[in-house]
Amino acid sequence: MANGQSASEAEESIFDCSPPLVLKKGEIDRIFLISRRSQHEVARGLTWKCGLLICGGSTLALISLYFFLLVKGLL
Numbered sequence: 001m002a003n004g005q006s007a008s009e010a011e012e013s014i015f016d017c018s019p020p021l022v023l024k025k026g027e028i029d030r031i032f033l034i035s036r037r038s039q040h041e042v043a044r045g046l047t048w049k050c051g052l053l054i055c056g057g058s059t060l061a062l063i064s065l066y067f068f069l070l071v072k073g074l075l
Contacts (some may be wrong), residue, residue, distance in 0.1 A: 025032045069075045
């Protein structure tokens, strides 16, 4: 490399050992999430989606059961 440096020495001189921001996974919390929204906004959005999926799933199951029984001639 330039000035008699090896490749590893050149990489070490480019690598910043003390960056202004470090991202890592927490030891306790197993979820690693990068978002523009705050933690409360993310939680609120997940709560809304969870409720919708639970209600929507049970509704879809009941409608499917109704059509299944209708096709089989049991209704």
